[in-house]
Every structure is written in structure tokens, then in C-alpha cells.
Amino acid sequence: MGQTNILLMEGIKKYFGGVRALDGVHFELNTGEIHALVGENGAGKTTLMNVLLGSSIKDAGRIVFKGKEINFKSPADALASGISMIHQEIRLIQQVSVAENIWLGREKKFSKFKVIRYKLRLEATRALLKELGLEQIDPLKRVNDLSVAQMQLVELARAVSYDSDIIIMDEPTSALTTTEIEQLYKIVRNLSKKGTAVIFISHKLDEILSLCDKVTVMRDGHTISTFPCGEVTQPELIRLIVGRNIDNAYVKSARAAENTGEPVLEVKNLCRTGVFEDISFSVRPGEVLGFSGLMGAGRSEIMRAIFGIDAHTSGTIIMNGKTLGISKPRDAVLAGMAMVTEDRLRMGVLHSLPVLFNTTIAAFKSFCTMLGLIKTQREMQAFRDIVESISVKYHSPYQKANQLSGGNQQKIVIARWLLCKPDLLILDEPTRGIDVGAKSEIYKLIDQLAQEGMAIILVSSDMPEILGLADRVIVIRNGRIVYECLHEEANQETIMSHAFYG
Amino acid sequence: MENSKRNALSVARIESLLLNNKALLITIVLGAILSFSTPVFLTQTNILNVLRQVCVSTIVAVGFSLLLGSGNIDLSVGSILGLVGIIMGELMLLKVPTPLLIIIGILSGIACGLINSAMIITFTLPPFIVTLATSQIFRGIGYVITNMGPILGFPDDFLFWGQGYIGPIPTPIYIMAFITLLLYFIVNYTAFGRYAIAMGGNMEATRVSGVNVNAVRYGVYAVLGGCAGVAGLITTARVGSSQVAAGVGMEMDAIAAVVIGGTSMSGGNCKIFGSLLGCVIVGMVNNALNLLSIGSTWQVIVKGIMILFAVLLDSVTTKLYAQREKRV
16 A cells, blocks of 8 residues: 555663663554553563663664664654654643643744744644544643643644654553544544554453454563464464463462461452442462552552552451451551552662661561660571571671662561561562562562461562463453462463453 | 782772761861861860750750651651740749640640641641641740740749759760760661651551551651651750740751751651761851851851752762662
């Protein structure tokens, strides 16, 4: 149909330290093509786009755009050359109007002697919105008065207003309702008719297959394959997205099905309006319960609510047979819970504090007299014992925690909770951003703790991790439990298909 | 090769020793310069004089170190100090016996601290703004009560706390020593002190670790309020009257001393003896200016320069520290 190649990326490599984020990626895009990019969390989609836009610098490979080899220095540079991107998170200035947001940085267009002529800008905005069929958005409204969906559509309008040759959309439909999604599809199809190429990143396979022309699957920093959308089915895509072999890094001792004991934690109909709904499950002593699902499905939010970091709207949390009124983490800790949060920097490590202080903070009361005086020797002994037992590498107890590697920081946070001797340990993405060695040590630890009778909840986006460690798996999608199975029945295809489309 | 390794190690050790104890280093260097240039400096009278002059600012500064270490700030300490003095004056006019009057005065300092923290916690407001507002309010209450005039006529057993001697040493120096040791003990040997520093390092992580961060916050403000109360006692007893302007600018002196002493403005560490030395450094410089007959008008400018110097020193040493750690 007279389509010509507009973008070619070949042999793209990108390393973060020793981790290969991209390992020889090949990606082609034609004018007027709607091209989907799919893959698991961490497959390298975002990194690839960052490399294209110049916000990350590639370590190898070349990018050819409109017949010329390019190396953008920044997203602004890319934008000026004709590639714009709509990000997953809203990047508008909340306090100013829609019109100001759309033309931000391009006021010159409407200016005379450096004075902005508001009327011209307003007209241009009206024309743009009308062209896109978004007349319902008032260009004079302040952005924070819009709904999230409308904000996303304004982002779209802004990206279109640059008349770019390529528009990248990262999960553009995540906050939209059905009618708005239809509107977005229409806009995307019109763009494509005019010759604009669209890179469409999404987890929703049904929408990809109905909207896009081609789909490229990424996995572990590689592009696995590219198909025309008519020639592939959803189950085939899922198999390609997950298709890797589970290696033997996962230790799971044959724990006798002791699932007869009284549950340590029981959660009944837990709700947080708009985030998750009707969550009910229980964990027994010595059991590893895995929570799987896509990023943003609501797993971390559920755990944070159980632990009292976030509030919940309704539901019951029962710990060791007692109903708890949890409103802050302290309540959960006193009830015998412990939680290693996903956000290690913000909620885990006490950055500038000594390793010692970091390790003993949660169980600190047990190293103090009744009057709150510190038993220094007891504290040091407990510290040395625990860090040795989980082999943390450090120079001195007074070394600052932020000087440790990510893996050792994570171990310190885990050690902090082990000193509390909890009945239930919640681990939210415990191995994210951690090197392979530390990972397998943490796996061993999880197995060992379960054997000693601790109940463990493991939230992970890493499929082999869940399959390798969990006695039971719960899949969350859009804030609801959509699937549950035992270790023996668990396989990646079923779990992934439930995670993707319930 | 063995030798060079050992040398490198000791160089690193000396570096880190200097970076960790810059206040001590400055004190020693400054002290040496002053003893050589002005013979009067090293006499017993002069040293006691310097120490007595820094008593008030030190007592506030050690309380302030704990507060800054916990990641909070209080711009109202100067006003609390002034208000406590006035409350003591009014109680004195009501013929309240001295011991009771002192206790009520210090308790009202603590109450001011609790008011600050209650506001910050209940309405989740930034400490900077809340204490900026309360500093005006506390000061204003003093103005209203006294109608801007001083309160005179304190009895001798009250004046003893500011003007008296025990042996050859003035009473306020004992109080300063006691408060400094007390704060050192709180910071290093109590759970409350540890929680406060942890909170300064990462408040959210401390909360997630099951620490009652609100209680700790009330605590650090109360401790500083108590320190301001004691400082108010000494100030009032020293001049023998309640002055409406007592303690004006005290928060800035305290911050300067605390930063010179090595406590980070952003929280997460707390050096009590460093803050003591910070105050001593400021005291020595003022003393030198006096000995050199440079007018008190200049002292204000010098103090300003020292604050700049302190902040600069903080940022330079932080960078040096970061570089050093990269090498390790």
C-alpha cells in the first residue's frame, strides 16, 4: 500500500551494570503502521523506547530514522525530529489550562513581540480537539479539573499536535472507559491513514489484535518475533510472551501437605474502592502463597492494605484467629506480621544510617530494658548472628546502608523482620533489581523459613519465581482474584492467560 | 608493598577521622591560634567566661541536634525561650516559690514544643511553616503579657541559676554539662533516640518498621521545648529580669552550631558533642573579637559569615565523603 520503512533499529544492546536489558534487538516500522509491542514486565519494552528517544544511551546497535542514522540526545531532540511519546503516567501541568499544556514550549507560534496571543492559541486548540473528535474537552479548563481519562486524551492531543512521524503510546488505554477507548482507536486509525506510524505498547492482547497491523513480542531483552496481527492468536501470543524454561535456581523442599493447620492469616472480602475488591484468602503455617499478575493489577496495594501502610474501605483481616483493626503498620507488626515492601528505597532502607541500626529497628524493643534503654551488647550480638545466618556482605556494623549493593540492602531489610520472629512474612517483589547470586540465596531462605513453619506471602512478577517457590498461587487481575491453583497444577500458560484476560 | 598499603589505610583513616570530627579540629586550630595571638585567651577567667557565654546557645543547640537529626525543624525555639522567661517573671510577681516557678517555666517550654508537634501531626503541616507561625504567636503572647516592659525583682535563689557559682565554676556551666550529657545519653542509649535518628534517615521506612513515628515526633519537639525552657531560666536569671526580646534569633544560632558540629540538616545523624563544640567555636570567635576590641556590631556580620562557612563546610565534606566512599 505504498508503505515505506520509516524506522529501523538493529542490534540494539543496553546493559545496566551486568544486567542485559536489551540484547541485540531488531525492530522495524513502516509509515502508517500500527505496531504493537508486547512482553512481560521487564522484557525490555520501555528500555527500547527510552533508547529510541534518547533518554537512555544504547551500548551497541544502530537506529535509522527516515533513511538517516540518528542518535537522539534527549526526548526533546526526538520530538523535534518527529517522534513523540505518550507516557503511561500523566505528564501534564495540573494547575494550568488544557490549551497551555498542549502548546507548552511552543508559545512562539502564537506570539507577537514575545507576547502570547491567547485567542490564536485558543482557536488552534479548538481546531485540534475538533479534528480528533474531542470537542467534549474544554481547552480553557484547568487540567486538575479533568478526569484521568480526559487527561490521557489531552496527552494524546498534545502528541498529535506535533505532527510527528511516529507516535509511541505506552499503555494508553489503562485509564480509559470503553467509549473513550473507542475514541482513541478512531484517532489512532485516522493517524495511520495520514501516514503516521504508531508504536502501541499494551498488555491487552484482544485490543492489540483488533487494532494493530503488526505485533512484535519481546522477552528477556530480545525481540522474539514479529507477525501481522491477522496471523496470530491470543494463546499463541501468550506462549511466545512467557516461553522460557524454568531453571533450577528454585529450591522447594517437599513440604508435606501440612495445610491442615489453622490459618495464620485470613483475609475476608477486603476492599479498597477503585483499587481492589472482594479479596479473600488465607495462609497457613509453613506455606508459601504466591501472588501473580501484571504490574498495576493491585497485588502490592492489597499487601500494603493488609499491613496497614494504606487504608482499606471494608473487609476483615484475621491473624491467628483474632480479628484485627489495622490502621498503621505498627498494628500489623504487633500482631505478628512482617513485610518487605516493593519500594525498597522509599519504605525499606534507612539510607544514611548504619547497617546495624537498619537491621535492628523493627525488633528494637527486644534489645531494650523496660525503661527504653538500649542493651548495646545484646543488640550487636543479635545483629551479628542474623547477618551471618543470611550471609550479608558488609564492612562494619557502622557502615552506611546505602553503600551496600541492592542485594545486601534487601537482605538487611529481610533480616530486620526475621529478628521480629514473625508468624507471617509478606515479601513484595523481594528479588527485583537484585543480582542472580543474591536471588538464589533469598530463594533458599524463603524455603528454609517456610520449613521452619513461617507463613509466607510472595508477591512476584517473575513467573519462574512463583512457579518454583509457591505452594499455592493466586492470580490478581484488575484488583480481583481471578484464579487460584496449587503448585502441582500451576503452569505459566494458564497463569499468564488469567493475568492477561481473566 | 605492605608498607604502601598500610600507609594508604592510615591516610584513609585520618581522612575519615577529620571528616567525622571537623568541629573538634576547628576548635583545636582556633584555640591554638587564639592562645598564640592573645595571651589573655588561655587564662582561667577567660575560658570560664567563654563557656558561660555559650551556655544558653549550647543547651538549645543540643536539643536542636536531636530535632534536626529526626528530620524536623523548629523556628520557634527563640520565642519559646523568651516566653518561658516571661512566664517565670509573672509567676515571680505572684510570689510563687522559686523551685515551683522553675518547674512550671520548664514545663511550659515543653508544652510549647507539644503544641508545635500537635499542629504538625494533626493537620499534617510542614514543620517549617508551623513553627514560623508559632514563633510569632509565642513572641506575641510575651508582648501582650508584659506590655513590652521588662519584669524585675527576682529573688537571689532564682538569680543563683544564672549568676551563681559552685566552687570556681559558674552554675550555668554545670547545667550545660548536665543537659549535654543527658542529650548524648538519650541519642545513643535509648530507644527513643534511636527511633528519632531512624525517622530522620527515612520516615516512611521507620513507620513501616512498626515504629510509632508520631510519638517520636512529639518527643523530639518536647525535648527541644524543655531545653528552650532551661535556656530561658538561665537567660532570665543571668540578666536578672524577664526581657521580651530574650532569645531573638536563637534558632539561627542553634542551627549554625549544630551544622558546624556535623549533624546533617536533612536528618539521619545527630552529634551532640559536635553541637557543643559548634557553640564553643562561635563563642571563641566572639571572644576573640572582644579581646581584639572589635565592636559587637561586627559580631553579627562575623556570625553570618560563620553560618555560610558552616553550610559550605557541610556540603564540601559531604561531597568529599561521597568521593571517598566511591574509592573504597
